[in-house]
Amino acid sequence: MANFVLVAGAWLGAWAWDEVAPRLRAAGHGAHPVTLSGLAERQGLPAGQQTHVQDIVDEIERQDLRDVVLVGHSYSGIPVGQAAERIGARLRRVIFVDSNVPHDGESFVSVWPPLGERVRAALADNGGFWPPPTADDYAGQGLSGEQIARIVGGSTPHPGATLTEPAVLARPLGELPATYVKCLLDGDEPNPDVAALLKSDRWRLVEMDTGHWPMFSQPLELASVLLDAAAE
Numbered sequence: 001m002a003n004f005v006l007v008a009g010a011w012l013g014a015w016a017w018d019e020v021a022p023r024l025r026a027a028g029h030g031a032h033p034v035t036l037s038g039l040a041e042r043q044g045l046p047a048g049q050q051t052h053v054q055d056i057v058d059e060i061e062r063q064d065l066r067d068v069v070l071v072g073h074s075y076s077g078i079p080v081g082q083a084a085e086r087i088g089a090r091l092r093r094v095i096f097v098d099s100n101v102p103h104d105g106e107s108f109v110s111v112w113p114p115l116g117e118r119v120r121a122a123l124a125d126n127g128g129f130w131p132p133p134t135a136d137d138y139a140g141q142g143l144s145g146e147q148i149a150r151i152v153g154g155s156t157p158h159p160g161a162t163l164t165e166p167a168v169l170a171r172p173l174g175e176l177p178a179t180y181v182k183c184l185l186d187g188d189e190p191n192p193d194v195a196a197l198l199k200s201d202r203w204r205l206v207e208m209d210t211g212h213w214p215m216f217s218q219p220l221e222l223a224s225v226l227l228d229a230a231a232e
Contacts, residue, residue: 002092002230003030003065007056008215009074009099010163011132011155013040016073019219020226027227034059036076038159049107049165052079057086066090069230073097074212075163078108082167084176094176095229097222098183098212101194102167109163111193119163129157141211142185142218151216174200179229181222185211204232 004024008016014033021031036055038047056079060068068090072080077099084094100108109116122130132155138148174197182190184207198205206225208214214222
């Protein structure tokens with residue numbers, strides 16, 4: 001039995017996995033969605049990037065989870081990638097779902113300068129928070145109107161320090177057993193940094209014909225991808 005620890009991206013909480021977690025449990029595994037500090041029901045708690053890394057490690061240690069499959073979506077690939085190396089032998093595999101990956105000494109905003117400049121400007125204009133996207137921003141991502149309304153209605157502003165603090169890695173990320181899930185409506189090729197990691201014989205690439213939020217657009221298919229990856 002694997003224990004899936006599920007961490008959604010910016011603006012989202014554990015609720016984002018409501019259609020995925022039951023399918024993992026029905027297959028006989030544990031499923032543990034995590035809400036990071038400062039988001040959803042934990043809104044208002046102070047949070048930096050290392051806070052988010054510790055949120056994930058604490059959840060695993062508090063429940064004494066073993067055979068952990070760590071799943072990080074979008075922004076959360078950055079804290080998940082760091083947590084994966086910190087939990088040691090508890091880790092079975094890490095799965096990055098159309099996500100960013102951590103770079104030692106670099107932050108979310110520093111790795112991709114054009115996006116980083118826009119995010120920094122948004123933080124400055126919104127009291128240090130990254131405001132959630134509007135409904136129009138989800139167009140072309142394979143989502144129904146109802147699904148978009150659900151995401152927009154549940155999203156909360158994302159704490160800016162988590163985006164500007166640098167990642168801390170003790171060893172190359174390519175040494176971890178990993179699967180990268182590329183969602184093709186969000187671009188048909190992995191970013192160059194991910195493409196470099198996929199050259200490692202410990203990394204695998206899986207493609208999904210959907211947009212950047214597959215836990216909403218294709219939850220059944222995403223659950224199957226996660227189960228297959230955990231079995232590797």
